[in-house]
Amino acid sequence: MKLSTSMNLKAQTKRGLHLSKPLIMALGSALILAACANSPKSPSGAVAARERLVQLQNDPALASRVSVAIREADDAVTAAEVPMKDKVKSDHLVFVATREVDVAWAQAKTRQLEDQRAGLSERRDSERLESRTREADRALDAAAQARADAEAARREIDELNAKETERGLVVTLGDMLFETGNAQLTGNAFANLGKLSNFLNKYPERSLVIEGHTDSVGSESSNQSLSQRRADSVRQYLLQQGVAANRLTAVGKGESYPVASNDSTSGRALNRRVEVIIAK
Amino acid sequence: MTTLTATKKMADCLKPGTSFIALLAGFLFLTACASTPPPTKEISAAEQSMIDAEQARVAQYALPELQEARSKLAAARTAVLNEEMEEAKRLAVEASAGIKFATAKAELAKAEAVNADMQKNIRVLKEEMQRTSGEQQ
Numbered sequence: 001m002k003l004s005t006s007m008n009l010k011a012q013t014k015r016g017l018h019l020s021k022p023l024i025m026a027l028g029s030a031l032i033l034a035a036c037a038n039s040p041k042s043p044s045g046a047v048a049a050r051e052r053l054v055q056l057q058n059d060p061a062l063a064s065r066v067s068v069a070i071r072e073a074d075d076a077v078t079a080a081e082v083p084m085k086d087k088v089k090s091d092h093l094v095f096v097a098t099r100e101v102d103v104a105w106a107q108a109k110t111r112q113l114e115d116q117r118a119g120l121s122e123r124r125d126s127e128r129l130e131s132r133t134r135e136a137d138r139a140l141d142a143a144a145q146a147r148a149d150a151e152a153a154r155r156e157i158d159e160l161n162a163k164e165t166e167r168g169l170v171v172t173l174g175d176m177l178f179e180t181g182n183a184q185l186t187g188n189a190f191a192n193l194g195k196l197s198n199f200l201n202k203y204p205e206r207s208l209v210i211e212g213h214t215d216s217v218g219s220e221s222s223n224q225s226l227s228q229r230r231a232d233s234v235r236q237y238l239l240q241q242g243v244a245a246n247r248l249t250a251v252g253k254g255e256s257y258p259v260a261s262n263d264s265t266s267g268r269a270l271n272r273r274v275e276v277i278i279a280k
Numbered sequence: 281m282t283t284l285t286a287t288k289k290m291a292d293c294l295k296p297g298t299s300f301i302a303l304l305a306g307f308l309f310l311t312a313c314a315s316t317p318p319p320t321k322e323i324s325a326a327e328q329s330m331i332d333a334e335q336a337r338v339a340q341y342a343l344p345e346l347q348e349a350r351s352k353l354a355a356a357r358t359a360v361l362n363e364e365m366e367e368a369k370r371l372a373v374e375a376s377a378g379i380k381f382a383t384a385k386a387e388l389a390k391a392e393a394v395n396a397d398m399q400k401n402i403r404v405l406k407e408e409m410q411r412t413s414g415e416q417q
Contacts (some may be wrong), residue, residue: 092370099377106384113391120398127405134409 040084045094049077049101056105065111069104076100134220140200156199162278168208169278171196173234181218183229187239193234197241198278207247210234215268216255227251234274318360319369326353326375333383341386349378 016069027276053073057063063070080097162169177189185193200206211233212227231250260267330353333339339346352375359368 088370092374095374096377099374100383102381103384105382106388109392110384110388113388113395116395119394120402124398124402124405126364127402127409131405131409134412138412250290 004043006032014071021120041101041163043083043090043094044083044092046097048079049073050093050095053077053101053104056101056108059108062108062112066104066108069100069107070155073097073100074103115164118224119212153221156195160195160199160261164236165277171276173274173276178230183226185233189237193237195239197243199278200243200247201241203260204244204247208249209279210250211257211273211275211277212237212250212252213257213259213273215258215271215274216253216262217268220254224252224254226252226253233263247248316365318365319356319372321358322369322372322376323353323360325374326356326379329376329379329383333379333386335388336383338382338386339381341389342382343384345378345382349375349382352378 026256028219048238051068057070067239075094076097077100080093082093120143139260152263157169160169160171162171173189177185200208210231212229212231214223214227216223218226228250229252235250239245255262255271258271259273260268260270262271330350333346352371356368356371356375359365359371360411
């Protein structure tokens with residue numbers, strides 16, 4: 001027990017001696033530093049370089065990117081800060097220190113910009129993706145719309161009882177539209193023609209030719225004028241429904257284009273007709 | 281400090297008249313200067329970084345800085361010919377520091393250009409999208 005305490009004591013005194021050495025050294029260097037700090041001869045260029053370096057070091061986001069450049073700049077600034085009478089050498093060291101600080105700043109900003117690129121390209125990619133998605137959606141919408149439009153048009157054409165021919169869509173309006181020998185439209189006509197005017201108003205790019213036809217009963221000239229008047233009254237009706245005049249042409253074809261034999265009653269009934277040809 | 285006192289002493293000796301010791305001292309002083317080796321290492325380092333900078337097209341982004349360094353390097357070579365070795369070394373070191381900065385400045389300018397381009401692309405995409413979605417509405 002006794003022995004160990006005395007040994008401990010010895011060790012403590014030894015340690016105490018060891019501790020005092022660096023203490024003295026630290027004191028010495030502190031004095032030297034104080035002497036340097038007190039000296040007014042540190043060149044103003046070096047002071048300015050130190051300020052800019054400290055500014056960079058105090059910005060952790062920037063400083064962490066260029067630790068090597070900062071260390072080099074620090075060394076150069078420290079060398080320039082030493083006051084000396086040799087003005088040429090002092091100016092030289094200040095020049096080098098200033099440049100090293102400039103380099104550290106430029107490198108730090110460069111690294112920062114480089115680091116921002118990941119975020120930028122991510123943003124660009126997401127913008128591009130969104131734009132593509134919207135484009136695709138729009139294309140899909142447009143295709144769906146086109147299909148729906150075509151479907152609707154087909155349905156309307158079916159309702160008109162139109163026939164596809166090489167001249168276009170032909171809608172045949174039977175002679176029940178008119179009283180015998182008369183060009184006045186009957187009540188029956190309106191339902192059929194209403195569908196036609198709806199169709200025309202929906203597809204304003206389509207123009208049409210209205211052709212009047214008769215059977216062979218009566219004189220050819222009277223049939224010609226009757227067919228023209230009937231075609232005209234259909235045209236007149238469509239004009240009243242808001243179809244533009246330049247889209248409508250009315251022609252009287254007389255008895256020259258029968259679709260059936262004029263020898264039978266039923267054949268003559270088929271030949272008395274108005275054909276509406278809708279251009280494609 | 282020591283050179284200063286030496287010159288002072290030399291001046292003191294010269295004043296009363298030419299003495300042998302003064303002459304000897306002066307001679308030794310001159311030979312000391314002449315025997316300082318040329319700063320080959322510093323000059324070739326500056327030359328190498330100049331070549332690197334030229335290859336990296338630094339002149340495109342930091343022409344004045346590079347030109348300043350180039351003339352310092354030329355001045356360093358002249359100083360060697362004039363046997364002003366200390367001056368030559370300083371000039372070579374300053375040239376190197378100048379080239380280093382010019383290079384860093386050029387790198388920064390390049391990085392700025394790349395980022396600006398990326399930002400522009402994003403803006404164009406955004407505007408395009410706003411325009412087309414505006415058309416749709």
